[in-house]
Amino acid sequence: MKKEYILSIDQGTTSSRAVLFNHKGEIVETGQQEFQQFFPKPGWVEHDANEIWTSVLACIADVLRKSEITPDQIAGIGITNQRETAVVWDRNTGKPIYRAIVWQSRQTDGICKELKEQGHEELFRKKTGLLIDAYFSGTKVKWILDNVEGAREKADNGDLMFGTIDSWLVYKLSGGKKHVTDYSNASRTLMYNIYDLEWDDELLEILTVPKSMLPEVRQSSEVYAETIDYHFFGHNVPIAGMAGDQQAALFGQACFEKGMAKNTYGTGCFMLMNTGEQGVQSDHGLLTTLAWGVDGKVEYALEGSIFVAGSAIQWLRDGLELLERAPESEALAASVDSTDGVYMVPAFVGLGTPYWDTDARGAIFGLTRGTTKAHFVRATLESLAYQTKDVVDVMIEDAGIELKTLRVDGGAVGNDLLIQFQSDILNVPVERPVIQETTALGAAYLAGLAVGFWKDKEEIAKQWQVQKTFNRNMAEEECEILYTGWQNAVASTRTFKPVK
Ligand SMILES: Nc1ncnc2c1ncn2[C@@H]1O[C@H](COP(=O)(O)OP(=O)(O)O)[C@@H](O)[C@H]1O
Ligand SMILES: O=P(O)(O)OC[C@H](O)CO
Numbered sequence: 001m002k003k004e005y006i007l008s009i010d011q012g013t014t015s016s017r018a019v020l021f022n023h024k025g026e027i028v029e030t031g032q033q034e035f036q037q038f039f040p041k042p043g044w045v046e047h048d049a050n051e052i053w054t055s056v057l058a059c060i061a062d063v064l065r066k067s068e069i070t071p072d073q074i075a076g077i078g079i080t081n082q083r084e085t086a087v088v089w090d091r092n093t094g095k096p097i098y099r100a101i102v103w104q105s106r107q108t109d110g111i112c113k114e115l116k117e118q119g120h121e122e123l124f125r126k127k128t129g130l131l132i133d134a135y136f137s138g139t140k141v142k143w144i145l146d147n148v149e150g151a152r153e154k155a156d157n158g159d160l161m162f163g164t165i166d167s168w169l170v171y172k173l174s175g176g177k178k179h180v181t182d183y184s185n186a187s188r189t190l191m192y193n194i195y196d197l198e199w200d201d202e203l204l205e206i207l208t209v210p211k212s213m214l215p216e217v218r219q220s221s222e223v224y225a226e227t228i229d230y231h232f233f234g235h236n237v238p239i240a241g242m243a244g245d246q247q248a249a250l251f252g253q254a255c256f257e258k259g260m261a262k263n264t265y266g267t268g269c270f271m272l273m274n275t276g277e278q279g280v281q282s283d284h285g286l287l288t289t290l291a292w293g294v295d296g297k298v299e300y301a302l303e304g305s306i307f308v309a310g311s312a313i314q315w316l317r318d319g320l321e322l323l324e325r326a327p328e329s330e331a332l333a334a335s336v337d338s339t340d341g342v343y344m345v346p347a348f349v350g351l352g353t354p355y356w357d358t359d360a361r362g363a364i365f366g367l368t369r370g371t372t373k374a375h376f377v378r379a380t381l382e383s384l385a386y387q388t389k390d391v392v393d394v395m396i397e398d399a400g401i402e403l404k405t406l407r408v409d410g411g412a413v414g415n416d417l418l419i420q421f422q423s424d425i426l427n428v429p430v431e432r433p434v435i436q437e438t439t440a441l442g443a444a445y446l447a448g449l450a451v452g453f454w455k456d457k458e459e460i461a462k463q464w465q466v467q468k469t470f471n472r473n474m475a476e477e478e479c480e481i482l483y484t485g486w487q488n489a490v491a492s493t494r495t496f497k498p499v500k
Contacts, residue, residue, distance in 0.1 A: 002073065003075035004069075004073050004075075005028060005069060005074050005075065006020075006075055006078060006448045007020055007060070007063070007074045008020075008080065008440040008441070008443045009056055009078070009169065009440075010080050010245065010248075010440040010443065011079070011080070011166075012439075013082045013102065013104070013266070013268075013311075014266075014314070015034045015055075016035065016052065016055040017031065017032045017059055018030065018032075018056070018060045018062065018063045019031075019444070020067055021441065021448075023453065025441060025444070025445070025463040026435070028067055029066050029067035031063040033055040033058050033059050033062075035048070035052060038099060043106035043349055044105050045104045045349075046100060046101055046102060046105065047099060047102055048099055048100070049087045049099070049168055050096065052100065052169075056169060057231065060231075071234070071235040074235075076237065076238045076239070076451040077173075077237055077238065077241075078241035078442075078444045078446050078447030079170065079443060080245045080439050081164060081165035082102070082103060082245060082267075083185060083245060084137050085101065085137075085140075085164060086100060086101050086137040086140035086141050086144070086164065087164070088141060088145075088161070089160070089163075090159060090160060091158070091159050091161050092159060094171075097144065097151055098144045098147075098148045100165070101140040103135055104135075104268070104349050108140055108142070108143045111134075111142055112134050112139055115132045118206075120132065120206055123206075127203060128187070128190055128191075128193065128194060128200075129287055130190055131285065133358065134358065135307070136188055138189055138203070138209065141191075141209050142208055145208065158210070161213055162213040163179065164181060164188070164189070164244075167181045167215045170224055170225055170239055170242070173225070173227045173228070174225035175228035178225040180217075180224050180225070180242075181215040181216075182242040182292070182293065183218075183298055184220055184244040184289070184291065184292055185244045186199075186215075186217045187289045187290035188244060190203065194289070194300070199214050199217070219292075219293040219296070220242055220247070220251075221240070221292070222450050224242065238450075238451060240447040241443050241445070241449070243442060245266075246272055247290070247292055247301065248443045249270075249439040249442055250262050250291060250442065251291075251292060251443075251446060252435075252437075252442030252445060253407040253433065253442070254457075254460055254463075254464040256274065256457050258274055259273065259399070259401040259403075260273070260274050261395070262408065262409065262438070263406055264409050265310055265411065265418070266412070267309065267314075268305065268308060268309050268311070269309035269384060269388055270305055270306070271388060271391050271395065271406075272291070272302070273399055273401070273403075274291060275301060275399060277298070277300070278300060279300040280398060280399055282302060282398040284353075284354045284394035284397065284398055285355065285356050287303040287304075288302060289301050289303050294449065294457075302398060304391030304394070305352040305353050306352050306353065306384075306391065307348075307349050308347070308348050308362075309412065310326070310384075310412045313329050313380065322373050327414065329380070329381055329415065330416065332373065332374050332377045333381050334417050336374045336378055339375045339378045340370065340375055341368075342367060342371055342379040343379055343382075344364045344380045345363045345489050345493040346383050348361065351493075351494075353390070354391065354394045355494070359497070360493055360494050361493075362493075363489070364376070366489075382418075382421055385418060386483065389425050389426055392406070392426055403426075404429075405430070405469075406422075406426065406430050407432075408430055409432075409433065409438040410439075414436070419470050420470050423471055423472050423473070424472050425482070427479070429470065431470075432466070432470070433467055434465040434467045436467075
């Protein structure tokens with residue numbers, strides 16, 4: 001049977017997706033399934049790794065059924081995933097010993113404070129390009145080993161395995177045969193030296209994580225394993241691409257040149273700029289991260305991480321019940337000309353780049369008797385754009401590169417009001433591509449390159465097409481006034497200290 005398709009698995013924070021692409025990089029079919037979010041304590045976020053796995057299988061089955069293709073028409077599978085989320089499972093049974101601790105979860109704040117007090121911050125930064133923060137996997141693994149009964153002993157005996165979601169899925173898809181990850185995911189663990197390209201013994205010792213738990217680190221584009229046939233209706237399909245979702249989106253947006261950047265508006269917002277073969281160190285809380293390893297060469301990116309973006313809209317929907325569906329936010333926000341001075345700072349799990357303030361919590365400012373639901377919703381949408389401006393300003397300074405355009409993607413990017421406001425506030429043309437599933441597309445490209453489905457990056461770059469460009473449509477002075485208000489709101493948010 002002719003191998004006409006690449007299947008991409010995009011395992012996100014709120015849902016899993018499977019997306020089938022053809023040779024033109026067009027979407028042929030998609031399947032999607034949400035799964036349960038656990039919030040066991042304030043600030044904690046967990047997932048059931050088994051439910052993640054079954055949701056992925058359900059999405060694949062859905063895509064195969066709807067597209068009416070057979071698995072032997074799939075040339076390769078690419079996997080992309082919510083990053084940092086940590087799964088620890090038993091080597092003998094293959095079963096997780098605790099729920100997956102999600103990247104957003106703050107349950108290791110205490111461990112991070114201790115590590116900082118012990119003066120380790122600079123060491124971690126120099127070796128991993130990251131900060132000591134509960135966001136990254138390392139302290140999550142330590143927490144599981146310290147808090148799950150019997151875990152430490154099992155780990156010391158070599159009976160436990162750790163993986164980010166990519167590792168977990170390859171392990172499951174390969175029938176427990178492979179324990180691997182790629183450079184981009186390894187670079188988010190706080191345990192991987194991004195310059196020496198190896199797990200770092202010194203950091204592992206500080207985190208008390210045994211090396212035997214860790215996966216083998218491979219390139220982002222190569223054949224790692226084949227699926228076992230009973231998951232794929234009698235076929236073994238090569239798993240040939242793997243990258244963390246934000247790096248995959250950078251690849252899917254064809255940001256292959258130094259200085260090219262994308263911003264993804266999903267649960268959080270993640271802006272990445274390609275810095276080529278050099279890792280750029282930031283003075284303003286940007287992360288230095290591995291973009292990918294392809295053809296034996298690794299490339300780096302600078303990243304600004306915003307923890308709460310689309311999830312603030314979800315909160316309007318589920319927490320406050322102001323909306324029935326997230327896209328309704330656009331019409332509601334457009335029903336007023338402005339927020340009338342209302343600012344919403346969605347610091348629900350602290351603030352990421354550039355503040356890295358773990359204690360900050362969400363706040364709303366400027367309420368008057370005239371404030372309506374529409375102002376509230378608009379202020380929440382605008383907070384995504386303001387947070388992005390906070391990141392862009394420091395990125396331009398640290399990278400020393402002028403941002404010519406910003407390519408955007410992610411679930412919230414269909415919201416024209418948001419993207420127009422983004423361009424207004426940044427004064428940079430914002431480009432929305434035809435294929436907005438760039439995360440899935442990036443993983444498909446990585447897999448397709450490994451199996452010869454696509455020839456090279458040049459062929460891929462030619463497939464990228466803009467659907468709409470947004471240019472500034474607001475007076476400069478007004479933008480400055482609005483942004484100053486935002487900065488004041490963030491400063492006030494950070495001075496509020498709850499009684500513990
Ligand atoms: N039209 C919209 N306007 C604003 N936010 C939206 C819109 N559509 C979806 N969202 C938000 O986008 C997020 C989903 O994006 P997605 O990229 O699927 O997230 P993830 O990959 O993190 O699971 C949700 O948090 C949702 O609230
Ligand atoms: O699930 P997403 O798309 O919000 O991405 C989560 C990020 O990978 C966290 O670093």
